[in-house]
Amino acid sequence: PGFDAAVLATLGDGTALAVSGEPVVASDGSSWLPVTSGGQSGYVPAGYIVAAPVAAPEPAAAPELVTATEPVVATEPIPANSTVPAETGGLTTTDANLRSGPSADAAILQVLPPGTAVSIDGGAENGFVPVSGANGSGWVAAELLAGGEAALPPPLVADPDGAVTLPPTEASSSVPAASSETAPAPEAAAAAPATVRADSTGIIWPMSGGEWEVVQGYNNGTHTNRSGFAQYKYSLDWARVDGNTAGQPVYAPVSGTVQWTDRGSGGMLVDAGNGYGVAVFHVTIDRGIGRGDSIERGQPIGTVSGPGGDGYMSMAHIDVTVWQLNGRGHEAVPFSGPNAIAGQEFPDTGGANQHMGATVSP
Structure with missing residues (x-):
């Protein structure tokens, strides 16, 4: 088990696998399942596997038949009520x-x-x-x-005032201890470049201090448009180069109105009021911040989640996403043009995992 282990074969979507044992955690913290397929045995990342449809629960402890697919990461708030086909x-x-x-x-x-x-x-x-x-x-x-x-149901329908009602979710309420090395809050006004476009969303860096790098870029892994609602093709995951990411302070990347916060994903969406909204995920959000609150860019909103924190997913990092809001949902757009981050553009250059390894010192 591990991403540095030898590749035995490449399995396409829908490949039938038999899980032959309990999950194994590799040295890098990733979770792997022992499987067999076509007479060959090996390990597959646990997040790439979902259970195949079953007619009824089996009383025996025999391995379940599962199907390889894209990893599923819950990064969106779950609406209160929805329908799902049985079985x-x-x-x-x-x-x-x-x-x-x-x-x-x-x-x-x-x-x-x-x-x-x-x-x-x-x-x-x-x-x-x-x-x-x-x-x-x-x-x-x-x-x-x-x-x-x-x-999950079809895309959410906003109230007449544009607000979306969200339910509570189950997630740990523990807050990771603050890092021994934290950065000062950025100055809201000074964080944006002097030559801001007239139509700019006014996005600034939600983190400050040290060197940060992209650890997952556009159009890769969980950063894809999985449905009309789950739009993440242009998301960027950031972590500190020195590894001191958990507990780092996080700041509002844009001024506007909080549309939702979600403890399950460690997420918050701010409507900038110009047709765009900026979301952050994997952050332990200040419990005093909620839907409908006005927020100013540069305002402290929480800390990057570590193990046990809200929305923590295998490693400490912060996901930043910008959406074009349309009243019934949202569409992922790149950080370019009016949505450049502090004047720095990350355009769609084509291909997978775009901007992976890019570094900034906000």
Whole structure:
């Protein structure tokens, strides 16, 4: 297991695999599943595998049949109610609480380990989906379930005033300790270049101090447009070059109105008021910030999440995304033109993982 291990074969989307054991954590912290396919055995990243549809839970502990697909990362708030076809399957991506009802306050029946295959039995309620399997039945937070995307409805419909109502989600409430080396808050006015375009969204860097690099670029891995709602093709993931990322302060990248915050993804979207909105993810957002609040660019909003923090995903980093808002959803656009970050452009250059390794010192 590990990204530096020898490649035995390349498996296409939809390849049938048999999981032959428990998940294994590699030295770099990534999770891998032992599998067999076509008589050959090896390891596949756990995030690339979802359970195939199942007609009913199996009482035996035999390996579940799963299907290779793109990794599923819950980075969007889950609407309160939605519909899903019966008899679809899912796979837990981390330790997941099986609860007695669709609420973070419902009793915990048991904890499902990573890689547990379950049947999704209905639509999502309050960000939870009803499931059943060899471990019994109950409710699991959709954000902890690969395959839980089947419970997502069509694009959200905004209220007449443009606000979107969001439900609570299940995520850790722990806040990582502040780094021993933190940067001072950027000056909101001085952070933007002097020659700002008249139509500029006015985006500044949401982090400050040290050298930061792109650890996942455009059009790669989880940064794709998976649906009309899940638009992440032009997202950029940033981490400090020295590795001192967790606990670093995060600042509002733009002035405007907070459209939502979501603890499950560590996310927040700010509507800049010019047809664009800027979102950050994997951040432990200040609990005093909520939907409808006015916010100024450069205002402290939280810290980069470490293990146990809101939206933490395998390594500490901050995801920055800009969307063109249309009232019923949003469309991913690159950080260029009116959406350059502090005057620095990241255009669409074609190909995969664009701007990977680019560095800045905000």
